[in-house]
Amino acid sequence: MENLIQLSLKGNKRACAKLITLVENYPEEAEKVLKEIHQYTGKAHIIGITGPPGAGKSTLTDKLTKGLVDQGYKVGIIAIDPTSPYSGGSILGDRIRMQDLALNTNVFIRSMGTRGYLGGLSKYTKNALKVLDAAGYDYIIIETVGVGQSEVDIVKTADTILMIMVPGLGDDIQSIKAGIMEIGDIFVINKSDLFGADRTATEVNMMLDLSMNMDRRPPVIKVIASKNEGIDDLIAEIKSHIDYLKESGRLIERRTKNLKLEVVELIESELRKIVITHTDSENRLDKEVINILNKEKNMYEVRDEFLGGINGKKD
Amino acid sequence: MKPIRVLIAKPGLDGHDRGAKLIARALRDAGMEVIYTGLRQTPEQIVAAAVQEDVDVIGMSLLSGAHNYLFPRVVELLKEQDADDILIVGGGVIPDDDIPALKEAGIAEIFTPGTTTTQMIEFIKTNIKR
Known part of the structure; x- marks a missing residue:
């Protein structure tokens, strides 16, 4: 493993890929790897690309990556289905739209399945991200699964979020709902050669005009990813967002907040393990659930009994 | 448990991927993570994708007749990348006479028309090198 880490830090793709497999599948190895590479992480800028299925997220990722590579950057991609x-x-199937990138030495693409995780990412996306970050990729693009209205976990992971929209997916009430529409740092209207693109852009603009408590109003830009139109503007907007994040102190703020959430999650998952293994001898949980079903107990009593068990062990 | 990861690839100039998509779907239903890279891939692209995705298996489908060049070329490139632990299988319209040489070149199995998806799934499960 030590060898894999050294090779991956030097840019070896096979080693990098093997490390991602470790951090995605084997929690104990993941912990060792992530401890080792911790000091090399935090340099990459993380771009989240999200939007409904078929909006063109993969195609846009492909074109955006080409644009960034042309400017001399190394780009890592995590594509989630x-x-x-x-x-x-x-x-x-996200690689289908990124065929030309496979052989580019400055690009690394990894596909991941959600494996039951519902927030638009996979459970170990963050782990994979750290491996790519340590391997020296300047930009890491996370392409979420096609999302509906509330898969907003990308907020906890990315520095700049591109919300990809297409014309014709609903009326203006969609754009004032809570959830996914609130997380975009840059709104991208893709397929903007289709009928209704101007209207979609106007609706998003009107929605953004209503948001008073913003110190930066997200731009709305129109692109046609399949024809590579508007990609340079998009890259300029991403860079302007990066400048804003750095100058305003929001980058540190955002990363600190996300890191705090990550640490809390880590503690929670460990606590859950402790509660279950320390107190669930002889299938106690199953028995208590039956008690709750039969109205002999309520779930709060059961919770206190389980937690009491842990306290008892400490003393 | 780590799911088996499979790359389904269409090498060369062959635009027919009904079969490849059907196989991808069957492997998905068998609990595997299937990466499909689309049509007209060069051996170099296939190997680059297999390395980055760290797959356990590469399945190539070819109906154009160029299997005697393209399949062994993929094996060769994998060796250059120290990635020859990946199980390689092929399928499509492959004449019986070509099969021994392909196996000699490092293709673990060739699935010709008439093979059931269950047979393929079983073969993959028993033969991946972990």
Whole structure:
């Protein structure tokens, strides 16, 4: 493993890929790897690309990556597609739109299945991100699964979020709903050669005009990713957002907030393990659930009994 | 448990991917993570994708007749990348006479028309090198 880490830090793609497999599948190895590479992380700028299925997220990722590579940057991509809740399998098809990038030495693409995780990412997206960050990629693009209205976990992960929209997906009430529409740092209207693109752009602009408590109003830009139109403007907007984040102190603020959430999650998951393994001897949980069903107990009593068990062990 | 990761690839100039998509779907339903890279891939592109995705298996589908060049070329490139632990299988319209040489070149199995998806899934599960 030590060897893999050294090779990956030097830019070896096979080693980098093997490390991602470790951090995605084997929690104990993941911990060792992430401890080792911790000091090398935090340099990359993380771009989240999100939007509904078929909006053109993969195509846009492809064009955006080409643009960034042309400017001399190294780009890592994590492309997420859904896992079947029935078989646990998945079809990861985002690479189809990124064929030309496969051989580019400055690009690394990794596909991941959500594996039951519902926030638009996969459970270990963040781990993979750290491996790519340490491997020296300047920009890391996370392409979420096609999202509906509330898959906003990308907020906890990315520095700059591109919300990709297309004409014709609904009336203006959609743009004033809470959730996904609130997270964009840059709104991208893709397929803007289609009928209704101007109207979609206007609706998003009107929605943004209503948001009073913003110190930076997100720009709305029109692109046609398949024809590579508007990509230079998009890159300029991304860079302007990066400048804003740095100058306003928001980058540190955002990363600190996200890191705090990550640490809390880490503690929570460990606590859950402790509660279950320390107190669930002889299937106690199953028995208590039956008690709750039969109205012999309520769930708050059961919670206190479980937690009491832990306190008892400490003393 | 780590799901089996498979790259389904269409090498060369062959625009017919009904079969490849069907296989991808069957492997998905067998609980595998299937990366499909689309049509007209060069051996170099296939190997680059396989390395970055760290797959356990590459399945190539070819109906154009160029299998005797393209399949072994993928094996060769994998060796250059120290990635020859990846199981390689092929399928499509492959004449029986070509099969021994392909196996000699490092293709673990060739699935010709009439093979059931269950047979393929079983073969993959028993033969991946972990």
